[in-house]
Amino acid sequence: MDDILYKEYILELHRNPLHKKVVPNAQMEAKEVNTSCGDEISVQIYSNTQGVIEDIGHQGQGCAISQAAVSLLTDFCLGKSVREVVNITDEEMVTMLGIHISYARKNCALLGLKALQHAITNTTI
């Protein structure tokens, strides 16, 4: 039976994360640290002149929750506009992850999103 938290797709994304790579010529980039555990995720984005994300990648290490979340997030962002994804809310991120997240694991689930948002807001768009 599937675990309530560590569902098979979460475990699969942990073993084989999506878009875990360096993006060549990325114009946007930021690193975020989860201060409670020291995990780090950096997100890199390459967008075209219309602001559409043509390439996106993440690096770093993290728990199953943060790795699955950033995998799903980067996959979602591909082909969307920077302006659109910068406004993804915490709730939307948790919904995208599709599991119930306890208070203690919230930072894990949101680590990738924070890095993505900082990458965008640090760059004037």
Added chain:
Amino acid sequence: MKHIKQQFSIFSTNPDLVYIDNAATALVPDTVVKAIATYYTEYPANIHRGLYDISTKATRAYESSRKKVADFIGAKSDEIIFTSGTTFGCNMIAQSLKSRLTSVDNIVITRYEHHANLLPWQKIAQEIGCELRIIDIIKDGEDAYTLDMQSAQSCIDSNTKVVSIAYVSHVLGTITPVNDIIALAKTVGAISIVDAAQAVSHMPINVKDLDCDFLVFSGHKMYGPTGIGVVYGKKERLSSIEPYLLGGGMVKEVTDVSGIWKEAPEKFEAGTPPIASVIGLASAIDFIRGIGWENLQTHEKEITMYAHEKLKEVVDIIGPIDLEKRIGVFSFTILGIHPHDIAEVVNRDMVAIRAGHHCAIPLMTYLGVPGAARVSFAAYNTKEDIDILIGAIKKVKVLFTVK
């Protein structure tokens, strides 16, 4: 030692709880809770102020607690200062010694300091422009993760003014050869400070035997309440440093322009102290004395040995293998499984463990791990607790195995 659990109400309300995060904070026996409650219900007055009965009673309880703490570590009452915890103690001592340091001096700490005994010195070193030296640990072989005495000898030299070291590492479980380090500090005339936060509930401490200048610890890691800690300072050291906090209760005379400080310990206890917590700390000492060091140490050695045997079969332990050189604090990793995920899954079996960087980020970086899971034992832990832990760890591994 099974009956020990009966002295903690948490185990009657949560009979299945396997609490093995004692290095973070230890559980509190009912006697300590009662001592605190008695203060609040029977004599909840301020100390050293009122002339009425309940204030006198509070003052007596407070000062007899000081005596109890002093006896517990082989000090004199006027060498015991109550603080809010180890963190406060480390900051207080560091700030008090700052004015004695110049840019040619150096400060020596170990590779495994808690941030509480690292950051205050780091900041002072930056401000003064002096060097902060780190005594390394042995990298590999039989003595891996123990303190490298050769490194200690090369760090401590004639320019060393302060040597501030953890007695026991809260990550590795390593016991520091404190006597040797203090002796080295003495030969160069450096001030020695011992962070005993992780040692105080596991081994008898005698500051006169150690001959250190300062020693700090927290109440909540020795079955006492949070918000209370102790700074021991040698009498002559305490009279030669300036107080860190100024305010009520610490001055003899005050004019519009200046004040004359009282002697230690009052000199260092400005403001209303956490009276109930001081009384609770004294009660925690009674709890430890009630078990007796010999029983406690025999029990903890047995648990540590058993845990070591069992754990090394299922996880990678980060810490000394020689059980004589460590206590029952085991940090560990499991290849491919994040510490957070380990802690989350074992919690389903009511096993409370710690996961993360443990407030020792530079040590983690040095070890090359982002974080680790950690278990740490206390008087009430049993072999059964360890069996449940091992069972829970096996479940983690099953869950995370590639299907």
